[in-house]
Amino acid sequence: MLIVPQHTPKHVARPKVAVFASGSGSNFDSIAKHVQQGQLNIELACLVCNKPDAFVLQRAEAFDVPTVLLNHQDYPNREAHDRAIIEAIKAFGVEWIIMAGWMRIVSPLLIEAFEGRVLNIHPSLLPSFKGLRAVEQAWQAGVKITGCTVHFVVPEMDAGPIVGQAAVPVLEDDTLETLQHRIHSQEHLLYPRAIAQAIASFGARRET
Ligand code: GRF
Secondary structure (H helix, E strand, O other): OEEOOOOOOOOOOOOEEEEEEOOOOHHHHHHHHHHHOOOOOOEEEEEEEOOOOOOHHHHHHHOOOOEEEOOHHHOOOHHHHHHHHHHHHHHOOOOEEEEOOOOOOOOHHHHHHOOOOEEEEEOOOOOOOOOOOHHHHHHHHOOOEEEEEEEEOOOOOOOOOEEEEEEEEOOOOOOHHHHHHHHHHHHHHHHHHHHHHHHHHHHHHHHO
16 A cells, blocks of 8 residues: 655656665666656656665666765765765756665765755654664564655654655565565555655745
8 A cells, every 4th residue: 555645736847866775776776667667757867876786886877877886985984975975966966865775874964965855765664663674673573564664864864754655564474575575566666656746745845
């Protein structure tokens, strides 16, 4: 069950977006396919990655999306890394940041530079099960319904205003792996719709 409010204002420009990812990038893949098929009205300006061996880099190349690889290990601290990211994405004219499997806490510096325009996806029904290994946390807690959440990023981890959620029931014969797989599939449907919604409401807020 996807829960994303559906009302799209008429005149919304095509904002330039940077996707931030550190791993496989199946969410990046889904977002890029939605853009390619005209189902998501954004421009994928670049992919930002902090892990040189992340598979998402290959996915971005396959979609002809420019990649920005900034390994956090090359910087003395979080702020220095974030400053380098801000400089790089501003050069691409980026207006929105979409975190999709970005395994780094960012400093307030980055959040403030893109205030109200940073989204993240988390594999639980927030505010339950914040932080790492969220699916495992839900599994161990024995919940019967879990899911995923798209939310705005604020300095506190996994705590910003919720844009949309998808509920996923825990089935009798589930294993942790099958549950993880079904949540991931829901993320691929939820995120493109939630991005569209967040951008549309931001545009609407600016028009009023
Ligand atoms: C997703 O489960 C997302 O919720 C979490 O990291 C995972 C990224 O998966 N933040 P992928 O790299 O997009 O396949």
